[in-house]
Amino acid sequence: MRDPMSRVIIKLGGGMITDKSQYKHLKVECIEAVVTVIKDIIDSGHSVIVIHGAGSFGHIESRKWGLADGCNPDIEAEQDEAVTKVRSDMLELNRHVISAFETQGIDAESLPPRNWAKGVGISFRGDLTAFVRGPSDAIPITFGDVVDIPGELKFGILSGDHIMVRMGIELPDVTACLFLLGDADGLMDGPPWEPGATLIEQWTATDAIHGSHDSDTDVTGGILLKAECASMIASSVEQVWLLNGHKPKRMLEVVLEGDAVGTKILN
Numbered sequence: 001m002r003d004p005m006s007r008v009i010i011k012l013g014g015g016m017i018t019d020k021s022q023y024k025h026l027k028v029e030c031i032e033a034v035v036t037v038i039k040d041i042i043d044s045g046h047s048v049i050v051i052h053g054a055g056s057f058g059h060i061e062s063r064k065w066g067l068a069d070g071c072n073p074d075i076e077a078e079q080d081e082a083v084t085k086v087r088s089d090m091l092e093l094n095r096h097v098i099s100a101f102e103t104q105g106i107d108a109e110s111l112p113p114r115n116w117a118k119g120v121g122i123s124f125r126g127d128l129t130a131f132v133r134g135p136s137d138a139i140p141i142t143f144g145d146v147v148d149i150p151g152e153l154k155f156g157i158l159s160g161d162h163i164m165v166r167m168g169i170e171l172p173d174v175t176a177c178l179f180l181l182g183d184a185d186g187l188m189d190g191p192p193w194e195p196g197a198t199l200i201e202q203w204t205a206t207d208a209i210h211g212s213h214d215s216d217t218d219v220t221g222g223i224l225l226k227a228e229c230a231s232m233i234a235s236s237v238e239q240v241w242l243l244n245g246h247k248p249k250r251m252l253e254v255v256l257e258g259d260a261v262g263t264k265i266l267n
Helices: 028-043 059-065 073-103 160-170 222-233 249-257
Strands: 007-012 047-052 108-110 139-143 145-149 154-158 174-181 239-244 263-265
Touching: 007 028, 007 160, 028 047, 028 073, 028 249, 047 073, 047 160, 059 073, 073 108, 073 139, 073 145, 139 160, 154 160, 160 174, 160 222, 174 222, 174 249, 222 239, 222 263, 239 249
Parallel strands: 007 047, 007 174, 047 139, 108 139, 174 239
Antiparallel strands: 145 154, 239 263
């Protein structure tokens, strides 16, 4: 059994909760199924933090206007409009996620990074104390977002995966960090859509990885970034896993039993 007072941090991948190829296309049933299992984790006495990706609510427009690279003086006016639009779309996606929790009778609070973080990458500046809560408190929910950057760049994209790293390392009592994927059981030894690709059950940062990054839609690094971030967290957290978001009960198996079908990331 896991420590009943432990803290569990769960990342809902953007490709799991949305169709990244279609602008603002939500996967409602998938979100609902995941939230049902998260409720089971909460009911077992664990504190939970949820971070969700942007998916098609953020990546498509961000890619179109190069928001990940910061301010471009040649298209600054268009970028400013895009920043406003992406931030609005991300709040819309976040409301959908919050609503799924409320439907299950779970009190949840939105904490958009634009309000508490500046800068991008794992060295972003931001106060994480608002995320330290007990099992009976409202679940804090945050997400990858367009945040302000001091200086000429003005703005950039703070990835939810980088938020995961900081929370996993810095917050107290974290015993599990779970990355939920939308297209695979975990890390695979080849592209998951290719015949013969098999699951890598354990992985360390020194192992090779044959992942993919769709630069046409994903502006924050895809599976390669997740594996890198997960390996950093594994130095501080016992249970760090990449799991199939379409098999949400595997989250509960990791939290309660310490094992499941997926990829365990080792230090």
